[in-house]
Amino acid sequence: MKPLRALASLLLGLCLPLLSHAQTALLLKNVNLVGLAGQADQIGKEILIQGNQVVALRAKSAGQARVIDCSNKWLLPGLIDMR
Numbered sequence: 788m789k790p791l792r793a794l795a796s797l798l799l800g801l802c803l804p805l806l807s808h809a810q811t812a813l814l815l816k817n818v819n820l821v822g823l824a825g826q827a828d829q830i831g832k833e834i835l836i837q838g839n840q841v842v843a844l845r846a847k848s849a850g851q852a853r854v855i856d857c858s859n860k861w862l863l864p865g866l867i868d869m870r
Contacts, residue, residue, distance in 0.1 A: 790822075790823055790824065790826060790864060793823065793864040795840065795841040811837075811838075811853065812835065812836065812837040812838075812842075812849065812850060812851065812852035812853065813835075813836040813837075813852060813853050813855065814833060814834070814835050814836075814849040814852040814853070814854045814855070815832075815833065815834040815835075815836070815855050815857050815862075816833050816854060816855070816856050816857060816858075817831050817832075817833075817856060817857050817858040817860075818831075818832050818833070818834055818857035818860060818861075818862050819831065819832070819857075819859075819860065819861045819862065820832055820861075820862050820864065821861055821862065821863045821864070823864060832844055832845070833845055834862075835849060835852065837852075
């Protein structure tokens, strides 16, 4: 579960400026996650962010979420502090 925490930290840092208030939701569709610590890459994931936290890696219902298509884009979790 450490990669999920790293992913959450990265997404929070990147997406907080996009969220105008706590009720806003953001859905990243078709995002490719780079596997860290020997894990395989994950292709075509959906990530739902609500308020300032990652709610789901596979969104069942996004409701009124702002949708961003991340086709052919890669998310690199854990690259905030590389030291």
